[in-house]
Amino acid sequence: MGGLVYYSSTSENTHRFVGKLGCDATRLPVDAASAPPEVSAPYVLVLPTYGGVHGKGAVPRPVIRFLNIEANRRLIRGVIAAGNTNFGTAYCLAGDIVAGKCAVPLLYRFELLGTDEDVANVRKGLDLFWTRSF
Amino acid sequence: MEPSPSILKCKPMNVHVKPLSRIRAINWNRIQDDKDLDVWNRLTSNFWLPEKVPLSNDIPSWATLTPAEQQLTIRVFTGLTLLDTIQNGIGAVRLMDDAATPHEEAVLSNIAFMEAVHARSYSSIFSTLCLTPDVDDAYRWSEENTFLQRKAHLILEQYDSGDPLKKKIASVFLESFLFYSGFYLPMYWSSRAKLTNTADLIRLIIKDEAVHGYYIGYKFQRAIERLSEERKQEIKDFAFDLLLELYDNEIRYTEELYDGVGLSEDVKKFLHYNANKALMNLGYEALFPPEACKVNAAILSALSPNADENHDFFSGSGSSYVIGKAIATEDEDWDF
Numbered sequence: 001m002g003g004l005v006y007y008s009s010t011s012e013n014t015h016r017f018v019g020k021l022g023c024d025a026t027r028l029p030v031d032a033a034s035a036p037p038e039v040s041a042p043y044v045l046v047l048p049t050y051g052g053v054h055g056k057g058a059v060p061r062p063v064i065r066f067l068n069i070e071a072n073r074r075l076i077r078g079v080i081a082a083g084n085t086n087f088g089t090a091y092c093l094a095g096d097i098v099a100g101k102c103a104v105p106l107l108y109r110f111e112l113l114g115t116d117e118d119v120a121n122v123r124k125g126l127d128l129f130w131t132r133s134f
Numbered sequence: 135m136e137p138s139p140s141i142l143k144c145k146p147m148n149v150h151v152k153p154l155s156r157i158r159a160i161n162w163n164r165i166q167d168d169k170d171l172d173v174w175n176r177l178t179s180n181f182w183l184p185e186k187v188p189l190s191n192d193i194p195s196w197a198t199l200t201p202a203e204q205q206l207t208i209r210v211f212t213g214l215t216l217l218d219t220i221q222n223g224i225g226a227v228r229l230m231d232d233a234a235t236p237h238e239e240a241v242l243s244n245i246a247f248m249e250a251v252h253a254r255s256y257s258s259i260f261s262t263l264c265l266t267p268d269v270d271d272a273y274r275w276s277e278e279n280t281f282l283q284r285k286a287h288l289i290l291e292q293y294d295s296g297d298p299l300k301k302k303i304a305s306v307f308l309e310s311f312l313f314y315s316g317f318y319l320p321m322y323w324s325s326r327a328k329l330t331n332t333a334d335l336i337r338l339i340i341k342d343e344a345v346h347g348y349y350i351g352y353k354f355q356r357a358i359e360r361l362s363e364e365r366k367q368e369i370k371d372f373a374f375d376l377l378l379e380l381y382d383n384e385i386r387y388t389e390e391l392y393d394g395v396g397l398s399e400d401v402k403k404f405l406h407y408n409a410n411k412a413l414m415n416l417g418y419e420a421l422f423p424p425e426a427c428k429v430n431a432a433i434l435s436a437l438s439p440n441a442d443e444n445h446d447f448f449s450g451s452g453s454s455y456v457i458g459k460a461i462a463t464e465d466e467d468w469d470f
Contacts, residue, residue: 010169011352013414050176050348078447084411085438086344088337105447112414117424125448 002077002130005039006046007063014048014082017114021123028062036066042075042133044107044126048082049094058093067098077133078107080122085111160236167356170237173349177244180341184255187335189262195328196263202394207319207329208264208272210391213282214316215256217308220286222249224293225305229350232298238353245346252339259332281387285312288380302354303373303416307380310347310412311405313340315388318401318433325432333436340437351415373416381409400430 004025008014018025025046026037049058067073079102081095092109099106108125110118165171199207226246233239260269276282289312292304317340324333358366384405392398407427410420420427434441 009172010167011348012355012417016417050172050345084344084348085434085441086340088341088438089440091438091441107447109441109446112411113417113419115410115420115424121448129448 002042002044002133003039004046004126005037005043005066007060007066008048009050009060013113014046017082017110017119018046020114020119021126023126028066030062032061032065034062036062036069036072038069039072039075042077044078044080044129045076045098046080046082047094047098049087049090049092058090059097060094063094063098067102073102076102076104078104078129080107081109082114083109083111158236160240162237165237166235167237169349169352170235170241173345174237174241174244176345177241177248177342180338180345181248182338183251184258184335187331187338189259189331189335192263192329192331195323195330198328204264204268205272206391206395207323208260208268209275210316210319211256211259212269212272212276213279213387214313215253216276216282216286217312217316218249218253218256220289220293221305221308222246222253224290225249225301225308228293228301229305232301232357234353234356241349245349248342248346252342255335255339259335263332279387279390281383281390284383285380285387288376288383292376299354299357299369300372300376302350302357303369303376306347306351306354306415307377307412309343309350310415311377311409312380312384313343314404314408315384315391315401318397318404321433321436322397322400325436337437347412347415351417355417370418373413373418374421377409377413377421381405400433403427404429404433 004018004021004023005028006014006018006025007028008016008018008030010030015027018027026039026043028036045063047060047063067076076098079095079099081092083090083092083095085091087093092106095106095109107129108118108122110122114122162171196204223246226242226249230239230242233242289304289308292300295301317336320329320333320336323329358369361369385402388401388405389398392401403426406422407429410422410427413419413421
């Protein structure tokens with residue numbers, strides 16, 4: 001069973017979603033200046049998109065800093081993205097960008113805090129995903 | 135200009151200056167809440183004006199609508215104009231009274247102005263596509279329509295309450311819920327390849343409203359975090375009661391507008407979906423069950439082209455999913 005790493009801004013939306021999943025998770029520092037953690041086991045990354053023009057600034061800076069560490073990048077297995085369909089083509093864009101850059105699948109997308117249905121889908125999906133991966 | 139003789143004659147007075155409370159200048163280099171700067175940057179980089187959208191390309195498409203469809207469209211846009219007018223002149227301004235930081239006040243002034251741009255945009259659509267008497271009729275209709283007027287009054291009542299939390303709740307409901315009975319229609323036309331430039335303009339408004347609802351909802355959550363559990367529950371009960379009151383009215387507004395074209399049930403799903411998002415912006419759980427929120431795929435796709443489920447690994451069939459489609463980003467340090 002792998003772990004979760006996530007970024008949530010002070011809005012706490014993604015933090016709340018991850019909390020509802022009820023599994024161990026590492027939160028990336030909100031402050032871009034803090035040193036990113038180094039992980040030692042395979043993980044799925046959960047991150048939000050707040051819109052953004054043509055992809056610029058879509059990936060939160062602490063996530064970039066975390067993934068710029070080669071050891072962290074080597075252990076990423078998939079991405080779960082949060083967003084808002086109001087952002088049109090930029091919906092969950094940061095998830096697409098990270099999945100593309102790291103050549104891992106975008107596993108799931110949800111809006112804002114996620115609904116109970118999203119929580120159930122992700123729990124079930126992650127169980128299956130890790131069973132298949134090991 | 136020469137000073138007037140009476141001023142020249144005045145002797146310098148020994149004025150005793152009464153110590154007043156200090157008035158502070160805003161300092162964007164000393165931020166108390168990073169979210170203020172983030173949202174300021176987001177909103178200013180999203181800035182747009184209706185002139186940038188080639189609305190006149192929709193003239194041939196407008197002519198293909200039946201008179202009833204044209205009337206519906208003008209009425210829907212007049213209803214949206216009314217909400218933007220409230221948010222511009224009253225909503226965002228009243229929220230400024232309760233700003234926790236000077237930067238929040240500045241962000242709210244941006245929100246107020248963009249609401250004026252939104253309201254102005256509908257008039258651009260009207261002047262490009264419609265006949266003046268038809269538009270005048272719709273404005274008259276907006277003043278006489280019971281449900282539209284009731285919706286406006288329910289919101290204004292909260293804005294006048296003087297209660298900072300109730301004002302924020304009403305504002306999030308307006309931004310994230312009440313607009314959507316209207317936004318449905320241009321998305322519907324767009325899904326049928328009609329009024330596509332108008333839809334592009336509405337999408338710009340929809341993006342702005344998402345940031346407004348998110349930001350005001352965030353400020354609401356910050357404002358309640360130190361309250362007692364009992365008080366938090368009272369506020370939550372108030373929010374759900376207000377939502378249901380607005381919802382009942384919105385259903386009737388929707389039926390009056392859309393029954394004639396047979397779209398009411400489809401619009402209602404879109405309302406449920408957005409009501410849930412409005413609650414989430416306030417930090418609350420969704421109220422309407424998933425089956426009530428299954429938005430017509432064509433409408434969802436008009437809103438967000440890649441929002442279909444099959445895009446996901448977990449929820450789609452998985453077979454069509456392609457791993458590793460690299461997308462360039464402009465972040466300089468994003469170089470593995």
